Amino acid sequence: MLKLSGKSVYKGIVLGPVTVLGKEDAQIKRTKITDADAEIARVGKAGEQAQAQLQKLYDKALKEVGESSAAIFEVHQMMLEDDDYLEAIHNMIRTEMVNAEYAVAVTGDNFSEMFAGMDNDYMKARAADIKDISNRLVRNLTGREDINDGNMEPSIIVADDLSPSETVQMDKEKILAFVTVHGSTNSHTAILARMMNIPALIGVPIDLNEIHTGMKAVVDGQKGEVIFDPSEEICVEVEKRVREEQEKLKLLQSLKGKENVTLSGKTIKIFANIGSVSDVGYVLENDAGGIGLFRSEFLYLGRNDFPTEEEQFQAYKQVAQTMAGKNVVIRTLDIGADKQVDYFNLGKEDNPAMGYRAIRICLKQPDIFRTQLRALFRAAVYGNISVMYPMITSVEEVRQIQAIVSEVKAELDEKEIPYKTPEQGIMIETPAAVMISDELAEIVDFFSIGTNDLTQYTLAVDRQNEKLDDFYRPHHKAILRMIKMTVDNAHKCGKWVGICGELGADPELTEEFLRMGVDELSVAPSMVLKVRKAVRESEV
Numbered sequence: 001m002l003k004l005s006g007k008s009v010y011k012g013i014v015l016g017p018v019t020v021l022g023k024e025d026a027q028i029k030r031t032k033i034t035d036a037d038a039e040i041a042r043v044g045k046a047g048e049q050a051q052a053q054l055q056k057l058y059d060k061a062l063k064e065v066g067e068s069s070a071a072i073f074e075v076h077q078m079m080l081e082d083d084d085y086l087e088a089i090h091n092m093i094r095t096e097m098v099n100a101e102y103a104v105a106v107t108g109d110n111f112s113e114m115f116a117g118m119d120n121d122y123m124k125a126r127a128a129d130i131k132d133i134s135n136r137l138v139r140n141l142t143g144r145e146d147i148n149d150g151n152m153e154p155s156i157i158v159a160d161d162l163s164p165s166e167t168v169q170m171d172k173e174k175i176l177a178f179v180t181v182h183g184s185t186n187s188h189t190a191i192l193a194r195m196m197n198i199p200a201l202i203g204v205p206i207d208l209n210e211i212h213t214g215m216k217a218v219v220d221g222q223k224g225e226v227i228f229d230p231s232e233e234i235c236v237e238v239e240k241r242v243r244e245e246q247e248k249l250k251l252l253q254s255l256k257g258k259e260n261v262t263l264s265g266k267t268i269k270i271f272a273n274i275g276s277v278s279d280v281g282y283v284l285e286n287d288a289g290g291i292g293l294f295r296s297e298f299l300y301l302g303r304n305d306f307p308t309e310e311e312q313f314q315a316y317k318q319v320a321q322t323m324a325g326k327n328v329v330i331r332t333l334d335i336g337a338d339k340q341v342d343y344f345n346l347g348k349e350d351n352p353a354m355g356y357r358a359i360r361i362c363l364k365q366p367d368i369f370r371t372q373l374r375a376l377f378r379a380a381v382y383g384n385i386s387v388m389y390p391m392i393t394s395v396e397e398v399r400q401i402q403a404i405v406s407e408v409k410a411e412l413d414e415k416e417i418p419y420k421t422p423e424q425g426i427m428i429e430t431p432a433a434v435m436i437s438d439e440l441a442e443i444v445d446f447f448s449i450g451t452n453d454l455t456q457y458t459l460a461v462d463r464q465n466e467k468l469d470d471f472y473r474p475h476h477k478a479i480l481r482m483i484k485m486t487v488d489n490a491h492k493c494g495k496w497v498g499i500c501g502e503l504g505a506d507p508e509l510t511e512e513f514l515r516m517g518v519d520e521l522s523v524a525p526s527m528v529l530k531v532r533k534a535v536r537e538s539e540v
């Protein structure tokens with residue numbers, strides 16, 4: 001039995017088998033070999049395995065998401081047979097007498113860099129594919145688990161760290177909990193865990209060599225503990241607590257269909273945050289009044305090329321239709337910082353949170369922005385969509401956005417493509433936006449306060465830095481005053497204002513937000529009924 005503590009991101013409790021995910025790049029060691037033919041044969045066998053895995057993924061994707069999205073797995077199958085790529089690997093094994101894992105990883109990096117440096121956009125985008133197939137081969141060579149392998153049973157995922165793009169690709173049905181050695185409680189991986197409603201612990205000092213796939217573990221989000229190989233006694237106690245948790249959840253279910261009204265009759269909207277079309281199920285299941293934040297950038301993560309206008313249109317349309325007239329606030333892409341996508345070729349930055357991200361990319365690379373706006377405006381015909389722009393710091397940025405929006409509308413008019421101009425608002429997540437919220441309120445339709453970034457920028461605390469978790473204090477007076485100021489300025493202009501950062505879901509602050517007059521709280525679907533309970537118990 002091995003008991004370790006960490007920081008809890010979602011306070012559930014679960015007992016189940018473990019799946020250990022290795023770190024893709026870091027564990028590949030260069031070792032000297034004596035039999036080159038045997039190493040080359042290992043590459044051949046890993047390649048055959050990869051072909052079979054890709055075929056399975058192709059078949060699954062074809063059924064679930066259609067031919068155009070499935071095609072990428074066929075491309076990967078072809079790339080795996082590419083003579084230049086295979087020859088480069090074989091050659092490195094023979095001339096340097098190194099192990100297959102190392103030769104595959106280095107060749108993958110070299111080819112991927114070569115593609116990334118090409119002028120042709122199509123070839124550039126293949127850089128990420130080469131990386132993907134090389135990682136697959138390395139995984140097969142080392143016998144590491146592939147989270148997307150269709151045969152994996154539902155498990156507790158244990159990893160060194162998880163990026164948002166890895167997390168977003170996971171089959172949610174297969175994840176009982178996350179446990180990671182690194183990561184910060186405010187990262188998007190943590191946010192995704194909350195969204196999926198699964199227990200998650202981060203910052204757990206695990207030696208990944210001491211544990212293995214298949215062993216049993218308990219993840220206790222309440223106590224912030226993970227126990228590997230738990231005793232029979234602990235398992236019995238945990239099973240009892242799991243049943244109690246389920247009872248509590250059942251009690252919350254009785255709040256479904258009830259109004260978000262305080263004891264003195266004040267009402268507030270409670271909406272939900274989502275990251276993908278499939279999350280809409282959680283929104284409806286938890287009786288949210290609408291979607292207050294659809295993080296559209298997740299449509300861009302975990303893939304090898306930009307989603308097309310048509311793919312985006314279908315996704316937004318499906319969400320709008322499923323929500324059947326309820327408001328759906330879709331945020332334009334907020335790529336950058338921890339949400340990295342290879343094919344954007346953003347390059348390395350010393351300070352990515354303050355770097356080239358979100359609206360800055362959209363204003364500098366307007367073609368990417370225009371594609372998304374066209375898809376959004378076309379989808380607005382099918383429901384009650386609002387569009388929201390992230391990381392705003394100035395009136396000029398809003399003016400530039402408005403100019404691009406006018407061009408997009410003119411283009412749609414000219415081509416006689418049906419569309420609707422949605423309500424358009426901005427995120428208030430920089431101190432600059434708060435301080436000029438009086439001016440901004442005059443030129444937008446609504447505000448949504450992003451307390452995650454607002455806390456990061458106001459307190460000068462990198463939300464990704466696990467060492468700073470104790471300094472990341474969203475209850476800080478400065479943040480609460482900023483929220484109040486934003487609400488007052490919005491209301492002076494007759495505009496509505498919501499909170500879509502994680503703080504909106506904090507029941508300790510629900511009364512305060514009601515007192516400030518916040519119009520909407522958008523929270524993880526799993527928090528909707530808990531916040532409703534806090535509202536209904538409030539005297540405000």
Ligand code: PEP
Nearest residue numbers: 429450451452453500501
């Ligand atoms: C925020 O910053 O509070 C927010 C909602 O956006 P994200 O967490 O995606 O940066």
Ligand code: MG
Nearest residue numbers: 429450452453
């Ligand atoms: Mg943000």
